[in-house]
Amino acid sequence: MTDDLLPRDRAVERLLSLRDDALAAHGTDTVGPDAVAGRVLADPVVAPDAVPPHDYATMDGVACDAADDYPLAIVGDEVTPDDDPPELGRGEAVRIATGAPLPDRATVVVKREDTTVEDGELAGPDLAPGTHVYERGSTVAAGETVFQAGERLSPKDAVLLDDLGVGSVRVRERASVGVVATGTEIHEGSQPDRDSNMLLGLARSWGHDAVHAGTAPDDADAVRALLAEAAEAHDVVVSTGGTSVGHGDHVVDALAALGGLVVHGVALRPGKPVTVAHLPEHDAVAVALPGKPVAAHTAACLVARPLFTASRSLPTVAATATVDLDVPETDTTGGTAVEYAVPVALDDGRTTPLGHPDSGHVIYGRTFDPSVLASSTHATRADGLVLTRDGFTADETVAVVPYGAVE
Known part of the structure; x- marks a missing residue:
């Protein structure tokens, strides 16, 4: 070997x-968004339409065209999320609620607290187009491939599938x-x-x-x-x-x-x-x-x-080592340097090798001993792993692979 x-x-x-x-x-199964977690897509998922389908207000305020000069005439009733937006003429504005679709001519939303209205006329700050607006297609453009075939989906992917209006997908x-x-x-x-x-x-x-x-x-x-x-x-x-x-x-x-x-x-x-x-x-x-x-x-x-x-990713978090850890003399068995997987505890951005004498549960000495550690079921209490070929020193920043990211 x-x-x-x-x-x-x-x-x-x-x-x-x-x-x-x-x-x-x-073969394949067909499942809804409620059952996609852990499943691997058989087909790509392409957005049938732009999401969102309209420009939406991200603040309560007044919708208008940033190119129009104040004062602006307030017209109509407040636009709410379930309304169809009214037509706006030049020099006109309309009150709007967070999440409501903007009229076609509107390019900004002026926050309510930044506006002054007297005799039906609006005054407020000059804003760049797009301010306080979630623009049409900002989430996904129509025809965009959102998920690739072969991707393994997670529970959060149901959010985007629901937003796309995708009622079911084929999975392996x-x-x-x-x-x-x-x-x-x-x-x-x-x-x-x-x-x-x-x-x-x-x-x-x-x-x-x-x-x-x-x-x-x-x-x-x-x-x-x-x-x-x-x-x-x-x-x-x-x-x-x-x-x-x-x-x-x-x-x-x-x-x-x-x-x-x-x-x-x-x-x-x-x-x-x-x-x-x-x-x-x-x-x-x-x-x-x-x-x-x-x-x-x-x-x-x-x-x-x-x-x-189908994923090779190893997400890591940065942590500061609390102790020096040596590893056995560099092992190049078969011509390849050995990588050591050191179980560690994480606590408020600091990490200690589990089994090290300073960890509170001694499994090996101050030099990592993978053979002894491999048999210790107590080592399963670790929060993650540090992969290293050379060990590390106290106060060194190391990359920890949390067990939750790979289990």
């Missing part, structure tokens, strides 16, 4: 290609995900399965249907049979354990025999043994994660997630 380690970004590229190739044949069917665990200790119940429920939750939060599909002891035939059975029943198989090089590790060999390895180890710690395979005879993709819980979660969120979401 060490000769084949990939940088994380290249592994992600392969997963995105695999998504396009292996999962493109999925949810993938069927089977989560399996390997290891005699798990299969026989002498140790808890600490990974499967977490992975089921991730797959579901990424917009797919996920079920637990069984366990297998550390036996080559049993592991291969479990993976084959899960691959026959599901679009994606996610396994934990058995990805290293010990005598009881059989997952990688089983996946190689069932299909072709696409990713075999990533320059990321914890999470390095993550393996991905395409199983064309079963029309499935397999993601094999390490068995240690934090390593499995890290590899799932930083490497496997694009397969499920």
